[in-house]
Amino acid sequence: MNKSMNAQAEPTKKSRAISNTFMRLLKLGKPYFGWYLILCILAAIVSLAAVGIAESLRRIINAATNKDLSSLISGAIIAIVIITVEASANFLKTYLSGVLEFKSTSKLQVSVLSRLLNVQMKDLDRYHSGDLISRINDSATAAQQGINQKTIDLFSNLMQITFLLTYLLSLQYALTLGMLLICSLVPLVMLPFSSRLRSMHEQRQHIETTQQMFIQDTVQGAEVVRTFSLAPKLQQQFTGRVMKYLKIHLPVSRLEAVAYNMPLAVILGGLLYVLSYGGYLVIHGRLDVGAVAAFLVCFEQIANPVSKLANLWTELQGSLAQGKRLFEVLDLQKEGVRRDSNGKDLHLGTSTNTNQAVSGLYPISFNNVGFGYGNDQVLTNVNLTIQPGKVTALAGPSGSGKSTLLQLILSSYEPNEGTIHSGNLLLNSIPHRSWRSNLAYVSQESYLFSGTLYENIAWGRPDATTEDIIAAAQSAGIHEFIMTTPHQYETFIGERGLTLSGGERQRLSIARAFVRKPKLLLLDEPTAALDSHNEEIIGQALQELMHDRTTVVVAHRLSTIRNADHIYYMEAGSIVEEGTHLELMDLKGKYYTMVETTLNNDDKTTAVMEEVQ
Ligand SMILES: Nc1ncnc2c1ncn2[C@@H]1O[C@H](COP(=O)(O)OP(=O)(O)OP(=O)(O)O)[C@@H](O)[C@H]1O
Structure with a gap:
């Protein structure tokens, strides 16, 4: 009995977590409200232009069948103007979306990184660095796309569908309603796939991350790999991992292919319906030929956003999965911060005593x-x-x-x-x-950053002058060595200072401690x-x-x-x-x-x- 109650509680908890992730993703978009507004206005212009183009086409075809040259010319001129407006609005919309994408993603990446730099060590110990890098690079981008690109796409698609349907209803309501019925089948055929796809996306992401961690370990441990001739073993392990990835990737691709193509079959059926029933209405004099052409053009313009809407849902599943990974990191407790009973952060303040x-x-x-x-x-x-x-x-x-x-x-x-x-x-x-x-801390192997020798000493005290840096290097017995390097203090040291000897690396980190002039010195x-x-x-x-x-x-x-x-x-x-x-x-x-x-x-x-x- 307990088991069945748990089984019931599980999906409720899961769906609550999904809607929670979605709401939080939406909240992240709050500062960009102005951008969304502009993008929505542009989307409205593009959608209205679609109606304008369909109507111009209807007029041009009707003018041609009626042999009315002046109507044909005016129809063509109006169409050119609308097409120009539509192209400009579309260009601006694409450009601004790109800028918004960049701005919002980089801001999110900065906040994830700054959270990582401030969390408690015991939490950080739980993650592999490759996993954390993937959360900043991949999850932040995908999660941000989930709210920016996809919610704006959602809005523009909905608007385009609404405008076009209103126009078509004014032409012939029966034909439009039939069309609408066929279009509404598109998201319905997607429904059985969505939750399965979401969980498969999560699994695939997990495997991708472990693969990234494996590659990182292999590259960073290149010396050990060579020394112990581990290359064949690692290659074998990597092949095993790729096969494991394929095992989940192939079913995902298959399911996506089915999920994405099902709507296409429905759309083709709809096109046939417009031609047959529209032709029937023309034969009975209840519709003009131009209107059938307008229906055909609009059908494509409605079918496209509807199929995008359906795909959008599956893509949103991926973004939600990435958002979950991102919020897990953003929710890690900062060090030096206590949480009250409501989970709110209580920061420590400085005082004379401190x-x-x-x-x-x-x-x-x-x-x-x-x-x-x-x-x-x-x-x-x-x-x-x-x-x-x-x-x-x-x-x-x-x-x-x-x-x-x-x-x-x-x-x-x-x-x-x-x-x-x-x-x-x-x-x-x-x-x-x-x-x-x-406080200054010098460990057995202090970390050196990719950068110049000067910068590596200056990390000890950002406001240090050049004289301070040189004095610290002299005290640590590294100055003479630095002067023999090609660019002296501006010489670039590779990743983790690997271009230096162990002794040089250690003296550099001691210079970093010297420049800090600490009150408390910790030496390991x-x-x-x-x-x-x-x-x-x-x-x-x-x-x-x-x-x-x-x-x-x-x-x-x-x-x-x-x-x-x-x-x-x-x-x-x-x-x-x-x-x-x-x-x-x-x-x-x-x-x-x-x-x-x-x-x-x-x-x-x-x-x-x-x-x-
Ligand atoms: N981040 C960590 N997570 C889990 N266990 C750890 C961690 N760091 C150290 N330990 C464990 O804590 C114990 C004490 O380690 P510690 O490094 O403090 O010893 P130590 O006396 O400094 O050793 P050494 O002289 O070899 O440097 C060891 O058993 C070690 O495996």
């Missing part, structure tokens, strides 16, 4: 913090204090949660249990933008990927960057850890030891074992030498 909290003058404290990305607990009962102006190091085995802890300080995620405070203020009560404005072992030569070059620079600055550093190298003012040693998401390097070494606990067993020999030799001294 300005103080982000000043870097107060300690950051974790109180019984627990966190997990999904169901698995990553951090458990973490208690720590990051003292202002000091260097705090996080050490511990791989996967113990060090980077995750930095992510919580960055406010990329919120703890599931416990609290994080900056001074007296809860971190999640501080607007993210304010909090991050005084930025020298981990560097050789000892490169490490030495930027080691000094990092010391300078950390000097007198609140710093939290995830450290693997002993040289980094031992200089820290305070070290937290983590294991399986918990802090198990804390103290200075010497204190922890004296303790002879887990930290001591790590130093003894895990760290590389160079590090140990340096440490021993320094301790001896």
Whole structure:
């Protein structure tokens, strides 16, 4: 019984969701009301012109059959004028529709992208980047077309049908009514296909997206593909995916072909009806020959919009499916925003307290913090204090949660249990933008953007002067290298800076942190990927960057850890030891074992030498 009730509730929920998507798509069109109005006026002119052309044709044919030259000439002149007006209005309508299409689609794409840039990381983690790109590129375009092009088409087609039918009714109502009856069969024959087509469009879109993600992974992982000779396996997988796509695409094409061609058969039948019944009326003197010609021309002009109306319905199904994908992203909750009981966004505001909290003058404290990305607990009962102006190091085995802890300080995620405070203020009560404005983060592999070397440093502080950029590059030890590149600071680096070496990429991201002049510095072992030569070059620079600055550093190298003012040693998401390097070494606990067993020999030799001294 429960099952049948659920089965009944399902379609109701589904149709509510469809109408909801449609209403929201219509709402998106609100700012373009003026454009719609102009386009509708133009559509009305075009539709009226269609009537004018049919009437002129009727007059010309009747004048010819009556051998009335002057009526024939005046009819032809009127027809030329109407055709000119119709062509101009049509041109303007097509042009303005194109501009509207571009404006509205790009605006929607911008709002989807800006939502994506502001959503919570935990939501973003759920999507593949290829899927998100497809939602911005394909779904935004198709959804926007659904409301602009298709609703205007709907309006113009309806208007054309109304005007022409009114005209034809004035000529011969019986013939017109028969014609109307035949035309109304067109959408009816489409009805059985529409819902099936909608769900098939959704399935096809899903397969297209996974295919796009696969291509993206294959292209981005080109190095691994070559190294491990994965090309044949990937080709095979891709062929499999194409076959899967064909499996849904072919039935869609078949169904579309049937759905689109059924109306044509009805239209041909209608044409036969006009010729036969119209000819019958002419024979009985109830209609003139010119009127039959006008009916024939109008039939085409009515049949076309009617068949378009029918197709429009199937196309709208596709747009609704895309709109659904789009709204899913637009509905993701923004970070730093709470929702009230009605689902309305409540934004956090800045205050004197927040300005103080982000000043870097107060300690950051974790109180019984627990966190997990999904169901698995990553951090458990973490208690720590990051003292202002000091260097705090996080050490511990791989996967113990060090980077995750930095992510919580960055406010990329919120703890599931416990609290994080900056001074007296809860971190999640501080607007993210304010909090991050005084913070720089350098990870093991910081992302570099396609652009120039200059731009990549300037991302650290958009208002930085050229002098600031050069000074930052000098401090990060990358200036000399930049001066040897073909266009110096204007040298273009490829996608993700792949034209640079690992060390150059890392020094560039450190320059980006330098230019920011942050109050709080978060380093995720930025020298981990560097050789000892490169490490030495930027080691000094990092010391300078950390000097007198609140710093939290995830450290693997002993040289980094031992200089820290305070070290937290983590294991399986918990802090198990804390103290200075010497204190922890004296303790002879887990930290001591790590130093003894895990760290590389160079590090140990340096440490021993320094301790001896
Ligand atoms: N975005 C994520 N989604 C799900 N799980 C994650 C995510 N990031 C990290 N994890 C998991 O959380 C745990 C802790 O990872 P984290 O990167 O914080 O460890 P770590 O101590 O910094 O490791 P390493 O020293 O190797 O960088 C790991 O088990 C990891 O698989």
